[in-house]
Amino acid sequence: MKFTVLAITILAANLALAQPTNFNTQRNWSMNKKELMIGLGGTSFLGDLGGANKTGTDYSLRDLDFPSTGFGGSIGYRYRFHPYYATSTILNIGMVRGDDAKTADLIRNSRNLHFRSPIINLSQRFEIILLANEKIGRRFNIPGLKGFKDHNEQFYIFTGIGITYFNPKAKYNGSWTALRPLRTEGQGLSGGPAEYLPVTATIPFGVGLRMGINRFWRLGIEATYVKTFSDYIDDVHGVYYDPAQLATPEAAYLSNPASQNAGWFGPGNQRGDKQNDAMIYLNLTVY
Numbered sequence: 001m002k003f004t005v006l007a008i009t010i011l012a013a014n015l016a017l018a019q020p021t022n023f024n025t026q027r028n029w030s031m032n033k034k035e036l037m038i039g040l041g042g043t044s045f046l047g048d049l050g051g052a053n054k055t056g057t058d059y060s061l062r063d064l065d066f067p068s069t070g071f072g073g074s075i076g077y078r079y080r081f082h083p084y085y086a087t088s089t090i091l092n093i094g095m096v097r098g099d100d101a102k103t104a105d106l107i108r109n110s111r112n113l114h115f116r117s118p119i120i121n122l123s124q125r126f127e128i129i130l131l132a133n134e135k136i137g138r139r140f141n142i143p144g145l146k147g148f149k150d151h152n153e154q155f156y157i158f159t160g161i162g163i164t165y166f167n168p169k170a171k172y173n174g175s176w177t178a179l180r181p182l183r184t185e186g187q188g189l190s191g192g193p194a195e196y197l198p199v200t201a202t203i204p205f206g207v208g209l210r211m212g213i214n215r216f217w218r219l220g221i222e223a224t225y226v227k228t229f230s231d232y233i234d235d236v237h238g239v240y241y242d243p244a245q246l247a248t249p250e251a252a253y254l255s256n257p258a259s260q261n262a263g264w265f266g267p268g269n270q271r272g273d274k275q276n277d278a279m280i281y282l283n284l285t286v287y
Contacts, residue, residue, distance in 0.1 A: 032080060032134075032152075037088070039074035039222065041283035048236040048272040049098030049113050067102045070095040072119070074283055078127075086127040088158070094119050096279055098234055110261040111271075115168045115179065115234045119279065121226065123162030123204050131155040152212030154220075162202040164228060168235040170254050179235040182251035185271060186241030193238055200230035210287065218287035226279040233279075236272040240265055 050068050072094020080086040097116035100108045133153045169176040186192025205227070210220030231237040243252035258265045265271070 035078040035080075035218070035287045037074070037076045037078055037090075037285050037287045039076075039283035039285035041072060041281060043070040043072040043094040043096050043119065044068070044280040044282075045070075045096035045098050045233070045277070046279065047098055047234045047277035048231070048275075049100055049115055049234045050102055050108070068097045068099055070097055070116075072281060072283075074281070074285070078287070083132075084129045086129070086156075088125045088127060090121075090123050090125060092119065092121040092123070092281060094281070096233065106261075107264070110258055111265060112257045112259055113170075113234075113236060115170050115236075116176070117166045117168040117233060119164060119166055121162055121164040121202060123160050123202065125158045125160035125204060125206075127156050127158040127208075129154050129156045152210075152215075152218060154210050155208075156210075157207050159203065159205050162204060162226070163199060164202050164226075165199050166230075166233050167198055168233065170235075172250050172254055177250065177254065179254060180232075182248070182254060183246065184235055184241070184251060184255035185238050186245065189241070189245060192241055196230065196232040196237075200228045200233075202229070203227045206281075208285075210285070220285045220287065222281070222283050222285055224281040224283075226281065228277050228279070231272060231274055231276050233277040237274060238270075238272060240267050240269050240271050242267040 045068065072092060074090055074092045076088050076090035078086055078088040095116060096119055097114075099114040100111050101114065103109055131154070168179045170179055171177070180187075180196070180198060183189060183192070183195070188195040203226070204224050206222055206224035208220055208222040210218045212218055240256055243255055246252045246255060256265055
């Protein structure tokens with residue numbers, strides 16, 4: 001009799017543990033608050049150079065330039081302090097680029113500017129979990145006991161603040177040359193604009209979806225639009241400066257390498273549109 005009671009008690013306890021449990025309990029909450037994440041994916045630049053086959057769209061997704069897509073990665077720490085809210089510290093490292101030669105837009109193609117720049121972005125994000133299906137299934141893998149699988153699916157949006165380091169370069173005589181020291185628009189020279197800093201504040205906006213591989217591992221995908229407060233990610237902002245006043249032949253050429261319709265791009269003519277640059281990240285992420 002004692003053996004029967006003991007057996008029934010153990011079976012009842014196991015069945016109770018096997019029942020699906022909503023995430024919104026203290027027990028599950030304490031198990032899912034802190035996560036490390038690693039991401040890998042592509043980057044795209046939205047700015048003055050390259051882009052789609054029309055002008056005036058460099059601030060929007062309509063100007064996506066797939067031939068100039070770069071690669072990047074991320075590492076971060078996520079702290080979920082509420083069932084529907086989390087905050088993440090993310091470090092993104094990648095390369096962005098743009099090339100007027102790759103667009104069919106006549107003005108951009110004739111201008112013939114290009115660049116690439118490493119991007120190091122540190123951001124603090126605030127996440128809102130819009131939809132979640134989070135349940136813990138059976139505790140033990142008992143043969144013949146079906147159902148009660150683990151679930152951890154989340155759909156979320158986020159924004160935040162950040163800071164980005166950049167260093168635009170262009171190719172000259174086969175070598176990539178830093179553009180900021182060349183002052184290609186006369187930055188800091190007589191009659192030119194002020195010199196720009198190689199850092200800018202940023203605001204990320206994004207959406208993500210993640211799913212549980214098992215009780216401890218998650219796999220997700222994130223799309224992030226990064227608004228910057230600089231129009232110099234690609235070293236292009238204002239008007240053409242007199243090449244004769246630049247310090248070196250290298251600076252003069254990289255300030256204006258136009259090979260056709262050169263009369264459109266003389267000193268004082270528009271070189272950029274003064275619209276702040278932006279970037280896009282698309283990452284596969286493991287938590």
